[in-house]
Amino acid sequence: xxxxxxxxxxxxxxxxxxxxxxxxxxxxxxxxxxxxxxxxxxxxxxxxxxxxxxxxxxxxxxxxxxxxxxxxxxxxxxxxxxxxxxxxxxxxxxxxxxxxxxxxxxxxxxxxxxxxxxxxxxxxxxxxxxxxxxxxxxxxxxxxxxxxxxxxxxxxxxxxxxxxxxxxxxxxxxxxxxxxxxxxxxxxxxxxxxxxxxxxxxxxxxxxxxxxxxxxxxxxxxxxxxxxxxxxxxxxxxxxxxxxxxxxxxxxxxxxxxxxxxxxxxxxxxxxxxxxxxxxxxxxxxxxxxxxxxxxxxxxxxxxxxxxxxxxxxxxxxxxxxxxxxxxxxxxxxxxxxxxxxxxxxxxxxxxxxxxxxxxxxxxxxxxxxxxxxxxxxxxxxxxxxxxxxxxxxxxx
Amino acid sequence: xxxxxxxxxxxxxxxxxxxxxxxxxxxxxxxxxxxxxxxxxxxxxxxxxxxxxxxxxxxxxxxxxxxxxxxxxxxxxxxxxxxxxxxxxxxxxxxxxxxxxxxxxxxxxxxxxxxxxxxxxxxxxxxxxxxxxxxxxxxxxxxxxxxxxxxxxxxxxxxxxxxxxxxxxxxxxxxxxxxxxxxxxxxxxxxxxxxxxxxxxxxxxxxxxxxxxxxxxxxxxxxxxxxxxxxxxxxxxxxxxxxxxxxxxxxxxxxxxxxxxxxxxxxxxxxxxxxxxxxxxxxxxxxxxxxxxxxxxxxxxxxxxxxxxxxxxxxxxxxxxxxxxxxxxxxxxxxxxxxxxxxxxxxxxxxxxxxxxxxxxxxxxxxxxxxxxxxxxxxxxxxxxxxxxxxxxxxxx
Numbered sequence: 001x002x003x004x005x006x007x008x009x010x011x012x013x014x015x016x017x018x019x020x021x022x023x024x025x026x027x028x029x030x031x032x033x034x035x036x037x038x039x040x041x042x043x044x045x046x047x048x049x050x051x052x053x054x055x056x057x058x059x060x061x062x063x064x065x066x067x068x069x070x071x072x073x074x075x076x077x078x079x080x081x082x083x084x085x086x087x088x089x090x091x092x093x094x095x096x097x098x099x100x101x102x103x104x105x106x107x108x109x110x111x112x113x114x115x116x117x118x119x120x121x122x123x124x125x126x127x128x129x130x131x132x133x134x135x136x137x138x139x140x141x142x143x144x145x146x147x148x149x150x151x152x153x154x155x156x157x158x159x160x161x162x163x164x165x166x167x168x169x170x171x172x173x174x175x176x177x178x179x180x181x182x183x184x185x186x187x188x189x190x191x192x193x194x195x196x197x198x199x200x201x202x203x204x205x206x207x208x209x210x211x212x213x214x215x216x217x218x219x220x221x222x223x224x225x226x227x228x229x230x231x232x233x234x235x236x237x238x239x240x241x242x243x244x245x246x247x248x249x250x251x252x253x254x255x256x257x258x259x260x261x262x263x264x265x266x267x268x269x270x271x272x273x274x275x276x277x278x279x280x281x282x283x284x285x286x287x288x289x290x291x292x293x294x295x296x297x298x299x300x301x302x303x304x305x306x307x308x309x310x311x312x313x314x315x316x317x318x319x320x321x322x323x324x325x326x327x328x329x330x331x332x333x334x335x336x337x338x339x340x341x342x343x344x345x346x347x348x349x350x351x352x353x354x355x356x357x358x359x360x361x362x363x364x365x366x367x368x369x370x371x372x373x374x375x376x377x378x379x380x381x382x383x384x385x386x387x388x389x390x391x392x393x394x395x396x397x
Numbered sequence: 398x399x400x401x402x403x404x405x406x407x408x409x410x411x412x413x414x415x416x417x418x419x420x421x422x423x424x425x426x427x428x429x430x431x432x433x434x435x436x437x438x439x440x441x442x443x444x445x446x447x448x449x450x451x452x453x454x455x456x457x458x459x460x461x462x463x464x465x466x467x468x469x470x471x472x473x474x475x476x477x478x479x480x481x482x483x484x485x486x487x488x489x490x491x492x493x494x495x496x497x498x499x500x501x502x503x504x505x506x507x508x509x510x511x512x513x514x515x516x517x518x519x520x521x522x523x524x525x526x527x528x529x530x531x532x533x534x535x536x537x538x539x540x541x542x543x544x545x546x547x548x549x550x551x552x553x554x555x556x557x558x559x560x561x562x563x564x565x566x567x568x569x570x571x572x573x574x575x576x577x578x579x580x581x582x583x584x585x586x587x588x589x590x591x592x593x594x595x596x597x598x599x600x601x602x603x604x605x606x607x608x609x610x611x612x613x614x615x616x617x618x619x620x621x622x623x624x625x626x627x628x629x630x631x632x633x634x635x636x637x638x639x640x641x642x643x644x645x646x647x648x649x650x651x652x653x654x655x656x657x658x659x660x661x662x663x664x665x666x667x668x669x670x671x672x673x674x675x676x677x678x679x680x681x682x683x684x685x686x687x688x689x690x691x692x693x694x695x696x697x698x699x700x701x702x703x704x705x706x707x708x709x710x711x712x713x714x715x716x717x718x719x720x721x722x723x724x725x726x727x728x729x730x731x732x733x734x735x736x737x738x739x740x741x742x743x744x745x746x747x748x749x750x751x752x753x754x755x756x757x758x759x760x761x762x763x764x765x766x767x768x769x770x771x772x773x774x775x776x777x778x779x780x781x782x783x784x785x786x787x788x789x790x791x792x793x794x
């Protein structure tokens with residue numbers, strides 16, 4: 001059996017980056033920018049008043065209480081063709097373009113009207129006060145956003161300023177979710193004897209949706225080779241297929257057999273991990289296929305630890321490999337010689353990271369995850385990790 | 398002028414909690430649960446095999462290498478009516494219901510077929526091995542999810558298990574976004590002399606969208622009282638109106654006047670903050686109206702610091718008031734007697750939080766925010782905060 005570290009490396013090695021597409025700027029938040037973006041103009045494109053006040057010549061204002069003639073009124077959006085001469089000024093609004101020869105702005109609070117045509121400037125002023133100089137934020141043709149970044153609201157604002165309505169981004173992956181199992185019924189049904197409700201396809205859908213991707217959730221598939229084959233055929237146009245159940249060693253675990261007959265190439269069929277040991281990973285053409293163990297916690301953990309990084313790779317997210325280490329609040333013991341991922345409660349206290357496992361009794365215990373905001377990783381060869389030790393943590397929120 | 402702390406308190410005091418609604422389980426991730434949820438059944442609803450193997454009576458397996466008769470085959474989803482007698486067993490699959498009188502499961506790996514009807518059990522076994530006991534995860538009528546929590550993928554899984562297809566949640570707020578200004582043109586246009594492109598309504602839309610809410614972004618509104626009145630009338634059915642521009646002291650800043658004439662009650666019209674001092678907050682019926690300064694960084698910061706908490710309150714999010722403190726990497730100086738929110742770069746190093754302000758030259762400098770993942774808060778009365786001091790941080794990512 002391969003280790004979780006090797007499994008992740010093999011998954012990422014077989015995961016391609018998706019193609020580019022152009023999308024509307026209002027849909028681009030959270031997406032990976034596919035090309036460098038240059039500004040088509042200076043920002044601001046002119047010397048701009050930062051205040052409501054008067055545009056003046058600074059050499060008129062070496063003394064306080066100078067009276068100036070008001071030659072015009074400049075609202076935002078207006079371009080004045082007049083030139084401010086000595087002894088003159090223009091009333092100007094925040095965001096408006098300074099008239100020629102004006103080189104400073106005095107705030108309205110620092111002035112006093114004499115009459116409709118004259119204003120007293122109560123203070124002295126130097127050049128460039130209360131104005132934003134042309135191109136001080138961004139210069140024309142300047143590189144403003146580098147390809148590969150994930151677009152946040154502030155970058156969306158920059159794109160708008162630079163006139164990019166259609167944004168070049170990496171495509172989102174198409175993801176298919178399938179639950180298999182003769183024991184499963186849907187959420188709307190009352191399980192009969194021997195049956196339970198399917199929860200995996202709902203939690204998986206939500207894990208994917210949290211990443212901003214609407215997956216296709218298929219109806220429950222019976223443990224029958226033909227039914228499995230039929231559904232898999234439909235999903236081979238997707239980038240990722242998540243199929244839970246039917247990957248173990250039972251008599252009715254057909255999933256892997258069916259996939260092999262369909263020429264899916266399996267990269268691995270087991271991981272030395274708990275929960276989620278029977279996890280299989282295969283590819284056909286460019287479709288990544290994850291066979292997930294049917295237990296809810298297995299499915300949940302395998303998604304967080306293996307599927308999410310694959311989605312990030314497809315979308316060209318530079319996801320941080322940086323590990324978080326937290327101090328264990330209690331001793332933790334384990335049995336098997338596999339790496340364990342245990343549901344845990346992580347917190348920041350006195351500027352330190354602390355973590356403790358939550359009550360958990362096995363890979364079917366989805367309820368334990370409602371108390372967890374993280375997973376702690378107990379290495380393969382550790383059987384007793386002492387309170388106060390530093391331990392690796394995967395954050396869930 | 399009121400402090401940012403008082404401003405936030407006044408906003409939250411005037412912000413109601415929204416009503417409940419029922420939505421489909423696949424749309425419920427990220428929403429606030431509006432009612433307590435109880436399980437309609439035991440989970441698991443029966444003693445369930447946790448492995449592929451053989452369901453046996455443990456008192457038959459006090460010695461290794463016992464040979465048992467296989468009386469039937471129990472796939473998942475099947476309910477056996479047979480009783481296992483001494484010397485008998487049933488082949489059983491993971492997830493299947495144990496037959497009567499069987500009290501332990503031996504993994505298939507620990508057995509050897511003698512022939513089609515008999516199996517040798519290679520090891521001893523105790524009661525309750527490799528099985529999940531009825532109701533061990535959740536008991537019928539147990540409280541499983543408490544109202545007020547924000548639904549994560551694991552809770553969506555629990556809802557599915559408990560048969561909740563239509564989920565009671567708090568409604569999402571309806572949010573209207575308006576940019577005003579004669580100087581503004583849309584992203585698709587090339588600004589003429591004196592004009593700039595509107596970025597605020599795009600960055601605000603994305604800040605809202607990041608919270609899972611699709612806002613209504615209106616077209617740019619001119620600095621004309623009638624135009625402003627017309628658009629405000631349209632938005633009074635929204636829960637929040639974000640209107641940027643026109644709230645300052647300029648001759649053409651009509652927004653507040655128009656709102657007052659429309660009987661909007663202003664709670665405050667200024668905050669002692671930088672950037673964003675001219676921020677106004679008013680209410681009409683149940684609509685919250687934020688008048689935002691037109692500068693891009695002001696708008697961005699005011700959203701993060703004041704509008705986001707109001708959205709959380711509407712959705713009944715128990716947002717953590719816990720402050721993050723980080724060590725300053727360099728000295729920071731400021732001038733005005735207002736609280737400053739400066740774009741900053743936050744990181745975790747050697748298990749400590751560190752922060753440093755990014756290059757920033759004023760509230761129009763949206764570009765500075767592309768280097769920022771946080772804001773540092775420099776208190777009103779601090780003028781020189783020394784390197785190594787702990788300072789409050791607002792995280793943006």
